[in-house]
Amino acid sequence: MDYGISVWLDLPFADAVQRVRAALTEEGFGILTEIDIGATLKAKLGEEIEDYLILGACNPQLAYRALGVDRRIGLLLPCNVVVRSAAGGTVVEAMDPELMVQISDQIALTPVTDEAAARLRSALDALHE
Secondary structure, three states: OOOEEEEEEOOOHHHHHHHHHHHHHHOOOEEEEEEEHHHHHHHHHOOOOOOEEEEEEEOHHHHHHHHHHOHHHHHHOOEEEEEEEEOOEEEEEEEOOOHHHHHHOOHHHHHHHHHHHHHHHHHHHHOOO
C-alpha cells in the first residue's frame, strides 16, 4: 500500500523547505507543528542523518469538516509533510489523506479527503514551477 504523495526536487534542502511552506500556504494549509528529526536524533541519541523535517500541515476548513464526520479523525491529523535531503536534491512527501477513509472506515470522509489530497497534490506539483 502506498501511503504517500512524493516529488523529487533538484534544490538544496533549505530552498525546498521555503518552497514547500509557500506552496502549502497557497493551498490553504498552515503549519501547526515542525519536527527537525535530524536535530532531535543528534541531541537525544548522538546519531546523525540527512536533513529531515516533518511539517504538520492543516487546512482548518477541511479539518473541521472531517471532525464533523468522525471526532476520532484527530488521531490522523494534521497531514504530515516530510522534506528530506536525498541524492543531491530534496524529496518532499505528503501523507495521502485518502488513507483516513481506509483507516477509519468512514466513507462519509471521502469528499474531505479527496479535496485534501487534491490540494496537497497541487502544492507538490507547484514545487516544480
